[in-house]
Amino acid sequence: MNGTIKVKHLAKTFKKGDVKAVKDVSFEVNEGEFFAFLGPNGAGKSTVVQMLTTLINPTGGEAFVAGYDVSKNPGEVRRHIGVALQETGVDPDLTGREMIELQALIFGYQKEEAKQRSDKLLDIVQLQESSSRRIGNYSGGMRRRLDLALTLVHEPKILFLDEPTTGLDPSNRIAIWKELQRLNKENGTTIFLTTQYLEEADSLADRISIINKGLIVASGTPQELKAQIGNDLITLTFAKQEDLMKAKNALETELEMADIIIQNDRLNLYVNEGNKQLLQVVRVVDQYGLEIETTNLSSPTLDDIFLKITNEPETEGSGNDGE
Numbered sequence: 001m002n003g004t005i006k007v008k009h010l011a012k013t014f015k016k017g018d019v020k021a022v023k024d025v026s027f028e029v030n031e032g033e034f035f036a037f038l039g040p041n042g043a044g045k046s047t048v049v050q051m052l053t054t055l056i057n058p059t060g061g062e063a064f065v066a067g068y069d070v071s072k073n074p075g076e077v078r079r080h081i082g083v084a085l086q087e088t089g090v091d092p093d094l095t096g097r098e099m100i101e102l103q104a105l106i107f108g109y110q111k112e113e114a115k116q117r118s119d120k121l122l123d124i125v126q127l128q129e130s131s132s133r134r135i136g137n138y139s140g141g142m143r144r145r146l147d148l149a150l151t152l153v154h155e156p157k158i159l160f161l162d163e164p165t166t167g168l169d170p171s172n173r174i175a176i177w178k179e180l181q182r183l184n185k186e187n188g189t190t191i192f193l194t195t196q197y198l199e200e201a202d203s204l205a206d207r208i209s210i211i212n213k214g215l216i217v218a219s220g221t222p223q224e225l226k227a228q229i230g231n232d233l234i235t236l237t238f239a240k241q242e243d244l245m246k247a248k249n250a251l252e253t254e255l256e257m258a259d260i261i262i263q264n265d266r267l268n269l270y271v272n273e274g275n276k277q278l279l280q281v282v283r284v285v286d287q288y289g290l291e292i293e294t295t296n297l298s299s300p301t302l303d304d305i306f307l308k309i310t311n312e313p314e315t316e317g318s319g320n321d322g323e
């Protein structure tokens, strides 16, 4: 048994509507690694997770989880993984403690062991105090923590988490982060996490892949991804909205800048030497008679990288509605 994930040319086309949800995805996750899968809505993240956790079958390529082929040996795969999906089924009439004990019994623990296991897990996810309340009365944050406890019952080698902190308030989000980091560092659990919170991937993951329209568009450590797009980010706003496009064109023409995107009311320029280039930028924009309102120089965050990568022109239609 090992804690690795190997994915080669994985693909999934849903017959209904002929949707190519995952086109050609390859990556490897090492044992004990914390890996994050990022992508906008509909990129194919959940579909990949569902294939890796044997809930649906791939239509192309192959994937090995804990050393087992997901298509040929789904039972073995399931035995070695823990899965927290976006919507898990729990019985609202049970208490948190009863639900964890039930899960332990399903996994073959004896009654007494199941009690001990649930005690430990309730401690870990800080639900001891609410353990005798019905799950139906739990808040969203408590439900997520219970979901996490349920996935940990059988001490899986690999943990799959599909957007585990979506909709949580900051304190609950941080509680989950801490627990995931502890599991990863202390127990050596391999973690595969999908998220739309980029700062989550930035602070937790050893490595990140960004998926867009069923294809991986970038991979690396958070630092590598940031370095890919330039060390600095210059942001400009203008007195008049229509000047954004004029400034973009001017800068592309005069300074041959390629990495410029318009984001709402801002112009983002990804550059290598922000200090030097900021002066040139202001000069050019001024020459064109465009009135700058504010300038800002910063290091790009993963949000900026994500935005830039998923904004890159493609042949297909847009679908860029965001939230």
Ligand SMILES: Nc1ncnc2c1ncn2[C@@H]1O[C@H](COP(=O)(O)OP(=O)(O)OP(=O)(O)O)[C@@H](O)[C@H]1O
Pocket (backbone or CB within 6 Å): 014, 016, 017, 019, 020, 021, 039, 040, 041, 042, 043, 044, 045, 046, 047, 048, 196
């Ligand atoms: N059962 C299905 N039948 C048909 N199409 C599907 C099915 N499941 C997903 N899709 C489509 O596949 C594409 C990828 O969906 P997926 O849920 O994997 O994206 P995602 O990256 O997880 O998005 P989100 O962040 O919104 O959960 C979408 O276009 C979606 O509509």
